[in-house]
Amino acid sequence: xxxHCDAEDLALLALGEPVDASCQEHVATCSECSAELxxxxxxxxxxxxxxxxxxxxxxxxxxxxxxxxQLASEPVPLQPRQRPQRRWAxxxxxxxxxxxxxxxxxxxxxxxxTPETVVASAQLTPMxxxxxxxxxxxxxxxxxxxxxxxxxxxxxxAGPEGFYEVWLLDPENSGLxxxxxxxxxxxxxxxxxxxxxxxxxxxxxxxxxxPLDGDPTHSTVTVLRGTLET
Amino acid sequence: xxxxxxxxxxxxxxxxDESALAEAYxxxxxxxxxxxxRSVATQADAEDITQAVFISAWRxxxxxxxxxxxxxxxxxxxxxxxIADHHRKRRDEVPxxxxxxxxxxxxxITDQVSVADEIDELGExxxxxxxxxxxxxxxxxxxxDRLDMPLGTVKSHIRRSLLKMRARLEVTHAAAL
Numbered sequence: 564x565x566x567h568c569d570a571e572d573l574a575l576l577a578l579g580e581p582v583d584a585s586c587q588e589h590v591a592t593c594s595e596c597s598a599e600l601x602x603x604x605x606x607x608x609x610x611x612x613x614x615x616x617x618x619x620x621x622x623x624x625x626x627x628x629x630x631x632x633q634l635a636s637e638p639v640p641l642q643p644r645q646r647p648q649r650r651w652a653x654x655x656x657x658x659x660x661x662x663x664x665x666x667x668x669x670x671x672x673x674x675x676x677t678p679e680t681v682v683a684s685a686q687l688t689p690m691x692x693x694x695x696x697x698x699x700x701x702x703x704x705x706x707x708x709x710x711x712x713x714x715x716x717x718x719x720x721a722g723p724e725g726f727y728e729v730w731l732l733d734p735e736n737s738g739l740x741x742x743x744x745x746x747x748x749x750x751x752x753x754x755x756x757x758x759x760x761x762x763x764x765x766x767x768x769x770x771x772x773x774p775l776d777g778d779p780t781h782s783t784v785t786v787l788r789g790t791l792e793t
Numbered sequence: 794x795x796x797x798x799x800x801x802x803x804x805x806x807x808x809x810d811e812s813a814l815a816e817a818y819x820x821x822x823x824x825x826x827x828x829x830x831r832s833v834a835t836q837a838d839a840e841d842i843t844q845a846v847f848i849s850a851w852r853x854x855x856x857x858x859x860x861x862x863x864x865x866x867x868x869x870x871x872x873x874x875x876i877a878d879h880h881r882k883r884r885d886e887v888p889x890x891x892x893x894x895x896x897x898x899x900x901x902i903t904d905q906v907s908v909a910d911e912i913d914e915l916g917e918x919x920x921x922x923x924x925x926x927x928x929x930x931x932x933x934x935x936x937x938d939r940l941d942m943p944l945g946t947v948k949s950h951i952r953r954s955l956l957k958m959r960a961r962l963e964v965t966h967a968a969a970l
Contacts, residue, residue: 580932604815606908606958609925613905616920622826630847634811651827665807674859686809688855692874695852760917 568596576604589718679705679712685768685789687715693785694772696721696747702768704756704791713768715745722747723786725774729754730781732767733790739781740765744773766791803859806850814851821865822847824910826871831902832876849856849875856893865910866964869903904962911961913952919950926951 568576568586575582575592576590577600687700698719705712715729727747731740742754756762770787802820809863825846829839856869869964907967912923918940931939934938937947 570951571948574955575933575948577955578926578933578951600803603955605904605953607927607961609813609901609962610912610923612901613909615928616909618825618828619827619906621823622840622843626822626826626843629844631815633844633848634814634851662830680926686855688853689797690856691849691853693880704903758876769884781888790820790858 567593573600574601574603577607579607580779601692605661629671665754681705681793682706682711683766685791687717687770687787687789690785690788696723700770700787702789704725704762705753708721709755710758711760711762712753714751714753715768715770716751717745717747717787720747720787723772724784725772725776725782727786728771728773728781730771731756731760731765731771733761733764734767734790735764738765739769741779745770762791797865799865800859803857803862803864806854806864807857808857810860811851811853813848817850817864818847821868821910824865824906825868827908827909828872828903829876831906833879838879842872842879844853846871862967863964864913865907866967867908869907870963873903903965906963907965908958909960915954915957919954922947922950 566589568589569727571581572586573590573596574587581587590600596748681703685702687702689695698717698721700715700717700720702716703714705714713729713731720727727745729742729745729752731742732738740757740760742756743752745752767788767790768783769785771782772784772786773782802813804818806817822843826839826843829842829846830836833839833842841912846868850868853871857864876957912920912927915923923938925936925939926933933944933947933951936942937944
């Protein structure tokens with residue numbers, strides 16, 4: 564059994580330099596060394612084809628100007644958690660009615676005297692390649708006497724094409740648990756989390772736009788998403 | 794040291810710090826813009842894509858996980874999607890048999906520009922050694938002679954630099970999934 568190639572010899576081979584014959588022969592028969600060589604060659608080829616670091620070009624200043632202008636005019640506040648909470652108080656009842664009728668499930672509404680502890684929170688934002696409905700939204704994971712709940716607060720989010728559905732997401736395994744629906748506009752809604760859900764795995768909240776087609780699976784149109792962080 | 798700074802920018806960005814976006818633009822707009830320039834037909838399109846990438850990055854900062862990814866890899870993943878969108882739109886505008894096939898080379902261009910950018914981050918003398926090996930086609934013996942360095946030092950710089958560039962590509966590929 565011949566010894567593996569010297570690591571530095573593999574690097575030189577990747578550059579196209581000759582190395583000693585025993586290494587060249589070994590690479591031909593060793594899957595480990597030839598895989599390493601192939602990866603290093605990919606780096607060398609990409610680097611040589613790139614024209615080098617000096618060929619990178621700087622965008623003209625107007626590009627950043629346009630970005631900062633656009634962000635300055637956005638309604639998304641930089642510190643959404645500092646918004647006064649009482650703004651939501653009057654909307655809770657309306658949201659409750661909508662969810663009780665629409666969802667059929669038992670919806671728990673967070674009142675001021677419901678004992679609960681926020682254990683994690685997430686800022687919900689559009690996906691890079693998904694639709695952007697504007698506004699802002701956040702979710703909290705709450706511990707109550709009767710188990711966990713998820714509260715979603717949304718402000719100024721434009722209307723859905725069908726309806727908005729809130730999901731708990733396991734990003735590693737693409738697992739999804741439907742929690743219930745939420746209306747557009749300014750809303751706060753709280754959904755019970757089924758007992759026994761592994762909240763370490765299901766650690767993200769996803770809001771999708773669902774067509775009214777009776778298909779209970781996720782439409783794949785994610786409007787907002789965020790990872791719950793303690 | 795570079796890596797610590799990169800991770801810090803990621804954390805600040807995810808936390809909604811607007812100055813982190815400016816910092817990310819300062820560092821990586823060349824990367825995004827160069828990939829865009831090499832993937833679309835006009836400079837105006839490349840500028841539009843660069844603008845859209847950083848706007849998207851800001852709006853979707855909540856989905857960026859500073860533990861799992863790095864900012865340049867994430868920006869390039871967004872860049873690839875924006876370029877693909879661009880080509881898709883163009884395909885709709887032109888008759889099918891004239892449709893450009895440009896989007897196929899987007900990943901390769903991303904690799905090229907990522908490696909070029911990483912060479913800039915290598916520091917010296919590693920950066921100079923790699924430039925001589927890549928672009929002047931000097932052997933390690935010739936590089937050692939030219940820089941008056943021991944052969945072993947040149948070889949070890951070459952290996953370590955290639956590994957750094959490979960790691961950079963791995964992060965970029967991981968962010969694209």
